[in-house]
Amino acid sequence: APVFHLHQVSKAYSNGVVALQGLNFTVNRGEFVSLVGASGCGKSTVLRLVANLLNITEGEIEWSDSEPQQKLAFVFQQPALLPWATVFENIRLPLKLAGMSRNKSRTKVQEAIHLVGLTGFESAYPRQLSGGMKMRVSLARALVTDPQLLLMDEPFGALDELTRTKLNHDLLRLAQQQHWTVLFVTHNLYEAVYLSHRVLVMSSHPGQIVAEVPIDVAYPRP
Numbered sequence: 001a002p003v004f005h006l007h008q009v010s011k012a013y014s015n016g017v018v019a020l021q022g023l024n025f026t027v028n029r030g031e032f033v034s035l036v037g038a039s040g041c042g043k044s045t046v047l048r049l050v051a052n053l054l055n056i057t058e059g060e061i062e063w064s065d066s067e068p069q070q071k072l073a074f075v076f077q078q079p080a081l082l083p084w085a086t087v088f089e090n091i092r093l094p095l096k097l098a099g100m101s102r103n104k105s106r107t108k109v110q111e112a113i114h115l116v117g118l119t120g121f122e123s124a125y126p127r128q129l130s131g132g133m134k135m136r137v138s139l140a141r142a143l144v145t146d147p148q149l150l151l152m153d154e155p156f157g158a159l160d161e162l163t164r165t166k167l168n169h170d171l172l173r174l175a176q177q178q179h180w181t182v183l184f185v186t187h188n189l190y191e192a193v194y195l196s197h198r199v200l201v202m203s204s205h206p207g208q209i210v211a212e213v214p215i216d217v218a219y220p221r222p
């Protein structure tokens with residue numbers, strides 16, 4: 001079943017740059033979809049439109065859910081952790097901002113910590129963590145809200161190859177087990193093919209989807 005569908009979506013920025021033109025695609029529940037393409041082809045613009053952080057110029061995004069904005073979580077390349085707060089408090093932040101008490105949120109935070117492999121690091125501070133561990137905190141902070149859709153923008157782009165490979169392995173396993181719905185942006189084709197049920201290939205000037213490639217070998221589509 002579709003989570004959302006882009007119908008003839010175009011985006012022109014106010015400076016006149018036409019970032020996207022006539023995009024059509026669907027993301028289904030439980031599906032891992034990657035957007036690949038060269039820098040500047042419009043991948044981040046797609047994510048920002050889906051997250052409603054930007055206004056669409058033309059076309060529309062149709063959601064199956066009536067309140068999609070409450071169901072989204074974003075993971076960026078920069079983990080953006082609060083430096084003075086522990087791993088536990090960083091991950092709890094979205095629940096705290098939503099007004100959930102410490103007691104109510106504890107179990108959820110601990111579940112997220114366990115899921116991403118941070119058990120034992122609850123009391124650590126960001127400065128004590130490696131880049132890969134910070135990314136795990138960022139992922140856990142996104143997961144703690146039980147998002148229906150996870151938007152990931154080059155999340156592992158700043159990590160060394162070994163760490164990136166390990167995180168890709170863990171992300172694939174988790175996405176399969178937990179049936180996450182993910183829209184993943186990368187310029188790394190290898191990563192896209194490894195992780196995804198489907199890869200959307202974009203071209204530039206203006207950004208368009210020029211190929212849609214099902215990856216049957218990775219794991220069965222929902």
Ligand code: ADP
Binds near residue numbers: 013017041045
């Ligand atoms: P990608 O994520 O694939 O690198 P972006 O979505 O960031 O691509 O950018 C697509 C195009 O839109 C680029 O030409 C970029 O320079 C332009 N662009 C992005 N953000 C803005 C903005 N806020 N104002 C004007 N142009 C922008």
Ligand code: ADP
Binds near residue numbers: 102
């Ligand atoms: P709650 O929302 O359950 O009241 P808080 O997050 O407000 O919990 O506080 C939890 C603990 O974290 C408290 O001991 C508080 O002093 C500490 N704390 C909260 N924010 C900060 C901060 N910015 N720097 C250092 N300690 C903090």
